[in-house]
Amino acid sequence: GKGTYPFYMLKEIDEQPAVMRKLSQLYTDDAGNVTVDHAIIDALGQADRIYIIAAGTSYNAGYASKYVLETLTEKPVELGIASEWGYNMPRLSEKPFFIFLSQSGETADSRQVLVKTNELGIPSLTVTNVPGSTLSREASFTMLLHAGPEIAVASTKAYTAQIAALSFLAKAVGQAIGNEAAAAFDIVHELSLVAQSIEATLSEKELIESKVAGLLSDTRNAFYIGRGQDYYVSMEASLKLKEISYIQCEGFAAGELKHGTIALIEEGTPVIALISNNPKVAAHTRGNVSEVVARGAHVITIVEQEAATTEDDIIINNVHPYLSSISMVIPTQLIAYYASLHRGLDVDKPRNLAKSVTVE
Numbered sequence: 210g211k212g213t214y215p216f217y218m219l220k221e222i223d224e225q226p227a228v229m230r231k232l233s234q235l236y237t238d239d240a241g242n243v244t245v246d247h248a249i250i251d252a253l254g255q256a257d258r259i260y261i262i263a264a265g266t267s268y269n270a271g272y273a274s275k276y277v278l279e280t281l282t283e284k285p286v287e288l289g290i291a292s293e294w295g296y297n298m299p300r301l302s303e304k305p306f307f308i309f310l311s312q313s314g315e316t317a318d319s320r321q322v323l324v325k326t327n328e329l330g331i332p333s334l335t336v337t338n339v340p341g342s343t344l345s346r347e348a349s350f351t352m353l354l355h356a357g358p359e360i361a362v363a364s365t366k367a368y369t370a371q372i373a374a375l376s377f378l379a380k381a382v383g384q385a386i387g388n389e390a391a392a393a394f395d396i397v398h399e400l401s402l403v404a405q406s407i408e409a410t411l412s413e414k415e416l417i418e419s420k421v422a423g424l425l426s427d428t429r430n431a432f433y434i435g436r437g438q439d440y441y442v443s444m445e446a447s448l449k450l451k452e453i454s455y456i457q458c459e460g461f462a463a464g465e466l467k468h469g470t471i472a473l474i475e476e477g478t479p480v481i482a483l484i485s486n487n488p489k490v491a492a493h494t495r496g497n498v499s500e501v502v503a504r505g506a507h508v509i510t511i512v513e514q515e516a517a518t519t520e521d522d523i524i525i526n527n528v529h530p531y532l533s534s535i536s537m538v539i540p541t542q543l544i545a546y547y548a549s550l551h552r553g554l555d556v557d558k559p560r561n562l563a564k565s566v567t568v569e
């Protein structure tokens with residue numbers, strides 16, 4: 210049950226530090242070595258390209274995991290929208306390896322692609338929260354998310370668990386192929402810092418609520434902007450806001466806004482900027498913030514500590530860049546939650562949606 214929580218979503222948001230620690234326990238042995246099934250490491254190690262197939266939030270988690278996977282496995286990672294690839298499979302590489310990312314393991318759109326890759330004899334891995342689920346049974350291999358049951362329709366802890374689980378996979382494959390960054394990446398330590406960073410953000414719920422309550426209680430639209438990893442988080446942040454608050458929201462690559470979409474910025478349009486500590490892009494995102502401020506946008510900044518100033522609204526403890534999407538998404542989950550709450554909506558059961566989508 211949800212205990213003292215008003216909604217499952219808030220309970221599941223709060224469970225995320227524990228999920229991070231549990232994944233560290235379950236994907237390492239007593240000596241601290243990463244324990245991903247050798248058969249998975251071998252099969253993936255032989256591939257020339259990784260394809261991640263997913264829908265919705267799981268698709269966004271795939272994007273958030275692309276950087277760590279590409280860096281440590283030294284293989285290109287391509288994302289596929291499940292409902293598209295079922296009928297419009299693009300030209301594949303010579304030795305593809307498919308990863309099906311799915312909280313429920315039952316998403317019909319993803320299964321449609323898995324049926325095709327099985328026909329083609331392509332090796333596959335399902336990363337899912339549900340042991341024995343359809344996608345798990347039908348793929349060559351399975352990795353579990355160990356996030357515990359996710360009841361709220363809006364997915365939160367499954368998204369962060371997916372990024373963590375794929376980081377363990379990236380570390381394991383990278384080590385097996387002798388990648389130096391993989392050997393140097395102390396994932397258990399870094400995930401413990403992530404858990405602490407999440408806890409610090411969760412202890413500031415009232416601050417986050419106060420920043421968005423007025424702003425998002427009667428707006429019709431909003432934007433999330435960011436670059437690099439923050440762009441991927443902005444896609445997830447906007448999906449979450451849309452599905453439970455019914456505010457039309459776009460996650461946008463910050464630099465792309467000026468190529469047309471900035472026309473939508475008016476007096477008071479909420480723009481939430483995500484700025485993690487990436488020196489290559491942080492200043493550029495700041496520039497894009499100034500552009501929308503000049504057009505009347507009401508901006509909220511969510512910034513990693515090392516990149517932050519006293520002017521910023523929500524400050525997040527720094528974590529390893531491979532994992533920053535996990536800690537950066539937390540305030541956006543809370544923003545969606547409070548926006549929905551302040552609009553008097555059923556946070557856990559938004560209209561038109563079901564927890565697992567078993568139709569194509």
Ligand code: F6R
Nearest residue numbers: 265266267311312313316363364
């Ligand atoms: C968003 C949400 C959906 C699911 C999507 C995929 O909060 O819940 O977008 O993420 O339907 O579901 P799974 O991961 O079960 O395949």
